[in-house]
Amino acid sequence: MSRVVLRINNQNYTIEVDEHATLLWVLRERLGLLGVHYGCGIGECGHCTVLLDGEPAYSCQLKVGEVTGRSITTIEGIAPDHPVIRAWLEEQVVQCGYCQPAQVLRAIALIRKCPEPDLKTISEWMDPVLCRCGTYPRIRRAILRAASLARQDRNV
Amino acid sequence: MSKISRRAFIRGIGGGALTLIAYASSSRVLVLNALGRPRPSVNGPFLWLQVGKDGCVTVLIPHSEMGQGISTGLALLVAEELDVPWENVRFAHAEAAEHFVEPTSGLQFTGGSQSMRHRFNQLRTLGAAARVMLLRAAAKTWRVPISECSTREGRVVHEPSGRSLGYGVLAAKAALERVPLRVPLKPLEEARLLGRSLPRLDALEKVMGRARYGMDVALEGMCVACVARPPMPGARPNAWASQVPGEIKVVPFDFGVAVCAESFERAQAGVKALDAKWSAGQRVFISDSQIESALKDALTRKGASEREEGRVVEALARAQKVVDSKYFVPFLAHASMEPMACVASVTEAKCEIFTPTQAQTAVKRMAAKITGLPEEKVRVHTTFMAGAFGRYNDFDFVREAVLISKAVGRPVKLIWTREEDLAFDFFRPASASWVRAGLDSNGKLLAWWQRIAAPSIAERIVPMWKEAGIRPEAIANMERRLAKRIDDFGVEGFEPFQYEVPHLYYEFVNCDLPVRVGLWRSPGHNINGFVIESFVDEVAHALGKDPLEFRLSLLSNERARRVLEIAAEKGGWGKKLAPGHGLGIARYSSCGSHAAHVAEVSVDLEREIVYVHRVVAALDCGFAVHPDAIAAQLEGCVVMGLSATFLEQVRFEEGRVASTNFDRYKILRFSHTPEIEVFVVPSKEPVGGAGEPGLPSVAPAVTNAIFAACGIRFRSLPVGFSLGNPGTLK
Numbered sequence: 001m002s003r004v005v006l007r008i009n010n011q012n013y014t015i016e017v018d019e020h021a022t023l024l025w026v027l028r029e030r031l032g033l034l035g036v037h038y039g040c041g042i043g044e045c046g047h048c049t050v051l052l053d054g055e056p057a058y059s060c061q062l063k064v065g066e067v068t069g070r071s072i073t074t075i076e077g078i079a080p081d082h083p084v085i086r087a088w089l090e091e092q093v094v095q096c097g098y099c100q101p102a103q104v105l106r107a108i109a110l111i112r113k114c115p116e117p118d119l120k121t122i123s124e125w126m127d128p129v130l131c132r133c134g135t136y137p138r139i140r141r142a143i144l145r146a147a148s149l150a151r152q153d154r155n156v
Numbered sequence: 157m158s159k160i161s162r163r164a165f166i167r168g169i170g171g172g173a174l175t176l177i178a179y180a181s182s183s184r185v186l187v188l189n190a191l192g193r194p195r196p197s198v199n200g201p202f203l204w205l206q207v208g209k210d211g212c213v214t215v216l217i218p219h220s221e222m223g224q225g226i227s228t229g230l231a232l233l234v235a236e237e238l239d240v241p242w243e244n245v246r247f248a249h250a251e252a253a254e255h256f257v258e259p260t261s262g263l264q265f266t267g268g269s270q271s272m273r274h275r276f277n278q279l280r281t282l283g284a285a286a287r288v289m290l291l292r293a294a295a296k297t298w299r300v301p302i303s304e305c306s307t308r309e310g311r312v313v314h315e316p317s318g319r320s321l322g323y324g325v326l327a328a329k330a331a332l333e334r335v336p337l338r339v340p341l342k343p344l345e346e347a348r349l350l351g352r353s354l355p356r357l358d359a360l361e362k363v364m365g366r367a368r369y370g371m372d373v374a375l376e377g378m379c380v381a382c383v384a385r386p387p388m389p390g391a392r393p394n395a396w397a398s399q400v401p402g403e404i405k406v407v408p409f410d411f412g413v414a415v416c417a418e419s420f421e422r423a424q425a426g427v428k429a430l431d432a433k434w435s436a437g438q439r440v441f442i443s444d445s446q447i448e449s450a451l452k453d454a455l456t457r458k459g460a461s462e463r464e465e466g467r468v469v470e471a472l473a474r475a476q477k478v479v480d481s482k483y484f485v486p487f488l489a490h491a492s493m494e495p496m497a498c499v500a501s502v503t504e505a506k507c508e509i510f511t512p513t514q515a516q517t518a519v520k521r522m523a524a525k526i527t528g529l530p531e532e533k534v535r536v537h538t539t540f541m542a543g544a545f546g547r548y549n550d551f552d553f554v555r556e557a558v559l560i561s562k563a564v565g566r567p568v569k570l571i572w573t574r575e576e577d578l579a580f581d582f583f584r585p586a587s588a589s590w591v592r593a594g595l596d597s598n599g600k601l602l603a604w605w606q607r608i609a610a611p612s613i614a615e616r617i618v619p620m621w622k623e624a625g626i627r628p629e630a631i632a633n634m635e636r637r638l639a640k641r642i643d644d645f646g647v648e649g650f651e652p653f654q655y656e657v658p659h660l661y662y663e664f665v666n667c668d669l670p671v672r673v674g675l676w677r678s679p680g681h682n683i684n685g686f687v688i689e690s691f692v693d694e695v696a697h698a699l700g701k702d703p704l705e706f707r708l709s710l711l712s713n714e715r716a717r718r719v720l721e722i723a724a725e726k727g728g729w730g731k732k733l734a735p736g737h738g739l740g741i742a743r744y745s746s747c748g749s750h751a752a753h754v755a756e757v758s759v760d761l762e763r764e765i766v767y768v769h770r771v772v773a774a775l776d777c778g779f780a781v782h783p784d785a786i787a788a789q790l791e792g793c794v795v796m797g798l799s800a801t802f803l804e805q806v807r808f809e810e811g812r813v814a815s816t817n818f819d820r821y822k823i824l825r826f827s828h829t830p831e832i833e834v835f836v837v838p839s840k841e842p843v844g845g846a847g848e849p850g851l852p853s854v855a856p857a858v859t860n861a862i863f864a865a866c867g868i869r870f871r872s873l874p875v876g877f878s879l880g881n882p883g884t885l886k
Contacts, residue, residue, distance in 0.1 A: 022421060029380075029419050034372045035365020038420075039493055040574040044818035047493060075365030088363045089355065092784050095792060096223030097362025098493040098542035104363060120883050127827040130818065132493050132543045133223050134795025136829040138788070 004068055008033070009077030019065030024048045026064050027074065035075035035101045039130070046129035049102035050074050056106050056128070075101035083153060084108050087146035095133035102129045107143050116147055204250075205234065205286055211310050211324035213238065214246045218256035219275070220266040220514050221249065221358055222544040224847045225785030228356040229272055230279050232781055236349045237283030237342055239307040240323065247357045252516035252536035262627040264516040267549055267675065269747040269845025272781060276843050277341070284339040286330070293330035294321050344779060344840070353784035358540070367540045371497035373510040375567040378499065379404050381560045382423035382571060383412040384430050385580070388811060389670070391437025400426040407563045411552075414560045420571055440670045440811040447808065450667055451484060451588035454609035459663030460640040468661035471603035475594025479695050483591070483687045484872040487806035488584035488676055489815070491823055494542035495577035500557035501567035506533040507558065508567075512541030514548040518624035522551060523558050545796075546675035549617075550582050578821055579813040582674025583806055585610045587646070588667075589687040594659075599699040601710060604657045609665040610683075611673050612643035641666045648680030649852075654688050654745060655710035671808075677796065678848035681746045685852020686859075689742035690871065693860040703741050703860065704729055716745050719776045719837055720752040726835055727754025727772035734758070737769070738865025742853035747845030749777040753794075753857035759866040765880040766862055768798060768830040775834070775850050778841040790834040790850040797854025799824035802879035827881050 006013045008031065015030055027033040027050070039047035041060050048060040051073035078085060084107045094100050103126065110117055110125045117125070122143050131139075206214040215234045221227040227247045235245045250256050256264045258274045287307055294312035295302040298319060306313050313320040323330075344350065361367045386393070393408045400406065405416045406426070415426035472478060498511035500523075507527045513519050516536050524531045541548060557570035572580070587610035594603040614634050621631060628635075634644040642664040650662050676682070696706035704724050711717050720743045724730075729739060736758045743752035756770045773790045780786055803822040807814040815821035859870045862877070870876060 025419060025421050034368065037369075037494070038371065038571075039495070040818050042574075042817050042819060045493070045574075078364070080360070080364060085363055089359055092353070092356060092359065092788065094223075094356070094359045094362045095225070095788060096493065096541065096543040097358065097367050098369060100363050101365040123827045123881075123883050127825050130493065130823060130825065132491055132545075132796070132823060134792035134824075134829075135788070136795060136826045137791050137832050139826070 004064055006064070006068065006072060007070070008072045009074060017064055019063060021064045022060060023050070023062040023064055023067055024059040027059060033074050033076050037098055037101065039098070044130075045099075046106070047099055047102045049105050049129065051105055051109055054109060054112065056109050073105065075105060078104065078108065082108065083149035084111065084142070084146040087142040087149055091138050091142040091145060093135050093138040093142050095135055099129055099131045103131070103135075103139055107139070107146060110143065111147055111150055115150060117143065204282055207286075207323050207327040207330075209324045209327070211240075211322045212244050212246060213240050213323070214248055216250040217247050218250040218258075218264050218516075219271040220512070220538055220541060220544065220548065222266070222514070222541045222548075224789060225356055225782060226266070226271045227358055228354075229781045229785060230275055231357060232349050232354065233276065233279040234283035236347055237280050238287050240310040242349055242354050244310055245357065249538040252520040257517060260627070261630040263518065263621070263624055265518070265549070266514045266544075267546065269749075269848045272843050273748060273845065280341050281339060284341055285336050288336045288339055289330040289333040290323055290326050292333045293326045297321065297326070297329065350781050351779075351783060353782055356785065362540070369494050369497070369540050369542055370499075370510075370512045371494065371569065371571050373499040373539060373569070375499060375501055378501075378567040378569055379416045379418060379564070380420050380423045380571060381414050381416045381557070381568045382420070382427045382573070383414050383556065383576070384427045384432050385412040385576060386434050386437055388434070388437030389440055391434040394433045394435055396430045396432040400429040405564045406430070407560065409556070409559055411556055414556070416560065416564050416566070416568065423571075424573070438670070442670055442808045442811050444808055447487070447586050447669060448484070450669055451586060451609055454665045454667035455482065455588050455590045455607060457609075457665050459607050459609070459665040460642050461661065461663035462637065462640070462642065463661050465661045465663070468603045468605050468659040471659040472592060472594040472605060475602055476597040477595045477698065478592055479595070479691070479698050480592045481590075481691055481694055481871060483589045483690060485587050485683055485686060486804075486873065487586045487671060487673075488800060488804050489578050489581045489806050489821055490545045490547035490676060491578065491821060492541070492543045492545060492547050495574045496553035496572040497570060498554050498557050499567060499569045500554065500561045502527050502558055502561040506535070508535045508537070509554060509558065510537045510539055511551070511554050511557075512539050512544065512548050513551055513554065514544055514546070515551055515624065518620070519551045519554055521624050522555055526555065526558055527562055545677040546679065547581065549675045552580070574818070575816045578806075578816055580672070581806075582672045584676030584679070584682070585613060585646070585673040586669070586671075587683045589683075591687065591691045593691065593695050595695070595699065599701065601655075601657055601695065603659040604653075604661070606662040606687075607665060608646050608662065608684075609667045610643065610646050611669045611671065612641070612666050613645045613673050613675060613679060614638055614643045615666075616673070617675070643680075645675070645680040649684040649688065649744070649746065655692065655707070656712055657710070678746065678851045681744065681848070681852045682800070685742070685744040686855045686873065689744065689853055689856030690859055690869075693740070693742070693856065693863065694869065697863070707741070707743060713745070713750070715776050715841065716743065716750045719743070719750045719774045722835055722837060723752035723754050723772055723774040726774065726833060727756070729754060736865060738861045738863070740857045740859065740861025740864055742856035742860055744849070744852040746849050746852060748842070749775060749844035749846065749849040751775045751849045751853050753853045755857040755861040757858060757861040757865050759862060759868070759877070760880065761866055764877045766802070766875070766877045767880040767882045767885060768858060769882055770831045770833070771798070771854070771857065773832070773834045773850055773854075774837060775846070776837040776839055776841070777844040777846045777849065778839050779843050780836050780839065781843065783836045786836045786846045787834045789846050790836070791832050793848075793850035794832050794834075794854055795824050795829060797851055798829070798858065798879070800873060801855040801858050802874050805874055827883060828879050830882055
């Protein structure tokens, strides 16, 4: 056990925790960030996705000790007026919703690095997050829409 | 509002404002009178509808929101009649309670794509009755005739004077009004909200990560439980490590050894450190090849039927041509995105459960039975669920949580690992079908003979439903068939049959296999759809007839014909295709709805890869309350159907499930999803189901397209070729 400082959603959290504890469960159980989901535990489903210094990472594959000093973003750190969120709502993407926080975070990372993604880029980039409800076609449309909304926001 | 959970929100409203309370206890008419009854507790299970002081309306939904949008759909029915702006409408899952049962079954449950059908008139009546009570309250306040009052956007308006009062202000007074027994319903042509695909009620909290699923609920004093499972069914733990790090309690049960700890990781560590020694259990040496042999063998045995075989056999004997094929499908896992998880809190006085479930009444009765508590002391709260697909019709994991909590005397959050989830599922049965059709010299279909062999779902489910208290009438057909060992689900799609055939015979061979089976999206239909639509296609090709025209020649149902024609048109049936491409068509009617699909594929024969370029889906489900939610279901069904066509198969080795996680049980990913176009046919017909009917014709549309593209007929799923990423082409 040691004292660890985690920087999550632009806030510092100081906790006493075993450095080998898995980030996913620390986020969920110690910090109450329940938008990060457990789906498989082996890095195959993507539902535990967080942004680590802006890049998608599987929190089920990370130990707390590995991420001190890094910046972590969870879905709780995203504002409701974010273009991706607005696009997700306009396209009525969500069905059961379990994979959606991960999908949204991945999409946010994509639009940041690639403001005008084409279909092929979207498809490859979003592939790691599984959706059993089959919302992939809507996610495709929502990302294109988000890119357009983000462009409009910039032009305002 | 963002930090307040749904439950607290309702409590807050109840505490501050008096609430309008309406009762509904039959499918057509409100019969219970609000006057003279003791004011029920706001937190209690008696509410259907709540109007707060601020005019916000909360509709209690007795069905399970699993992503299909039923919470929005049912709330829309109420909001439409109540004349309240959609922005003011909220929903909450209703607790398990007697007055929320669905009248024909006597159970509160969600399944069979039945929710909208069962509640369509009931919920509209609820909204209409509440509106009348508000009108009366306003008329009394103003001392004017009710005929001079109308409603608009959440307010009662007195037309002559222009005065108006919001529902929030009137709610308290309206609650004292007698609940009207008969209320006229708004004609659907005048609907303002229905048919408009308004924003779904659950979307924002889900996309913001605030929706609470089975493993998200926390109770004070709660511990987390994980289970060490026996290596063989029926094996009992003989010994285990007396101390495991971080554990609070270790308790053996019939399902395994539970380790309770403060956190999931500690509980998991405890499970690993248990080093349990097990008794032998049942020696079950099930494997993939044994399943295949068992089904092949079962197809050689005589089945049971409620139909006469004689005439059909005669017709086959005198037929000019006989087409004869066999089909096989494997066990499939539900693979809901949240592994099984729930919270149970058992004390001597009460039991409280928070769980994803499709079987609220059954869960409540089960918990009452095993805790020994009276049902009034058992509360079952439905959480959001990560796609159910029928898995939550079973509640084995809830029983486990209740037993563990009872044993340790603390609230328990039980979390299954994904490995447990994929191993201890109630799978879609593996199934084999043998079909023979007889054709006369004019190419007319004379006879259809089919033998279906599979493990029976009904044999386990019917007793389970009876234990839950299902009304006998609701399962009369199932029980009659069961008496002959015919699985009702296994023979879905035959009564009425999908096509007009002069002589039809089908029989069921109960193939016992030591694998747990249950309801998977469109349980028997998803299998029979593949078989029937593949076989009809084979017959068409054997006759040299166009598969669309041949189907139309056997179909008299206008709605089924129309939806097939729409899919064909939108799918470009008959158009010239690029070399190596093929179009496949399939249709299927179920749950009061009619669906059809066209798929376009190309095949790389050398590398044995199929590229699915495009799938067109059309559905006629009668009046569409929320067309976009239905469209989303159609899209989801295409993805799930493609997944089953190319990827999914539960694998068994030496008695255990070998497809233990998503690295081995593959489901369809983004990159392999084709262009999908869906058409929800506008209709004024009675509402039909929307969650499942779009699934059965997906797989055969694709396998029919493969045949058209390259002449290879796949009769087993998953198909032997792999699915290519269409994005890698060109």
